[in-house]
Amino acid sequence: MKKCLVLVITRFAPAPTGYLHVGHVLNAVYVWGIARARGPDSRVLLRIEDHDRTRSRPEFEAALLEDLQWLGFAADGELVRQSERGAIYERALDGLRRRGLVYACECSRSETGSGPYPGTCRNRAFPEAVGLSLRVRLEPATERFNDLRLGPQEQRPFEQCGDLVVRDRHGNWTYQFAVVVDDWLQGVTLVIRGEDLLDSTGRQIQLARLLGRDEPPAFLHHALLMKTATQKLSKSDGDTGVRDLRSRGWTAQQVIDRAIALAGLSPDDLLRQALHF
Ligand SMILES: [Zn+2]
Numbered sequence: 001m002k003k004c005l006v007l008v009i010t011r012f013a014p015a016p017t018g019y020l021h022v023g024h025v026l027n028a029v030y031v032w033g034i035a036r037a038r039g040p041d042s043r044v045l046l047r048i049e050d051h052d053r054t055r056s057r058p059e060f061e062a063a064l065l066e067d068l069q070w071l072g073f074a075a076d077g078e079l080v081r082q083s084e085r086g087a088i089y090e091r092a093l094d095g096l097r098r099r100g101l102v103y104a105c106e107c108s109r110s111e112t113g114s115g116p117y118p119g120t121c122r123n124r125a126f127p128e129a130v131g132l133s134l135r136v137r138l139e140p141a142t143e144r145f146n147d148l149r150l151g152p153q154e155q156r157p158f159e160q161c162g163d164l165v166v167r168d169r170h171g172n173w174t175y176q177f178a179v180v181v182d183d184w185l186q187g188v189t190l191v192i193r194g195e196d197l198l199d200s201t202g203r204q205i206q207l208a209r210l211l212g213r214d215e216p217p218a219f220l221h222h223a224l225l226m227k228t229a230t231q232k233l234s235k236s237d238g239d240t241g242v243r244d245l246r247s248r249g250w251t252a253q254q255v256i257d258r259a260i261a262l263a264g265l266s267p268d269d270l271l272r273q274a275l276h277f
Helices: 022-035 060-072 087-097 157-161 175-185 195-211 243-247 252-261 267-276
Strands: 009-012 041-050 104-105 133-136 143-147 149-155 164-167 190-194 219-223
Touching: 009 022, 022 041, 022 060, 022 190, 022 219, 022 243, 022 252, 022 267, 041 060, 041 219, 060 243, 060 252, 087 104, 087 164, 087 175, 087 195, 143 195, 143 219, 149 195, 157 195, 164 175, 175 195, 190 195, 195 219, 243 252, 252 267
Parallel strands: 009 041, 190 219
Antiparallel strands: 104 133, 133 164, 143 149
């Protein structure tokens, strides 16, 4: 028997860097489906992940909100924007700084390559300055967690990615840092997201613990939408934008059914999964 989460606080957290597509819709079906199946006290928070100031656009945010409403997904409580939470992230960073876990790094992405960061600046003690990124020292530890769909997982974040960038050289908070702080301070107990993000879960759990969160959230990684049995559906494949489908006369229920079908599921499968967790 899997761990039973009686009360769930989860979130739907789109980035306003484009329009809502059926991949978002599948995620929303899981998020709202599981929360609603857990009873009236469970909550879905809505968070706009606009930490990337160069790619986020207010018009995309407005369109996302409008499409969500049209689909019938209503959040509980006020929406939160990462772009308005800089002071919160700064305070969280300060906690890590005081414990000597943060250092400035001058390496560019071309220098560090695609592998794990080798720790070049770990002991250089650069003063923090514009043009330098900030990293958090990870522990060379194994993170074990039980994904609610995929079962027991084991990851070694330090070997996968090395010390994590929390603020980039342009002063932008990174996705990993902002998300972990938000999930912690908003009391999120269950993170529901696509299985393409599974690799980064161990580092999020370790970062949450370093920040002071005693009990990290539970995770559920769902399947992605597929074009064929082996090919992932991408935004460029067409027929995936909620706006386009709407303008062609699709109903909200048809869009939701399409997302579920493209994931190879039936509505009954989803409900069964939602009730099981
Ligand atoms: Zn460096």
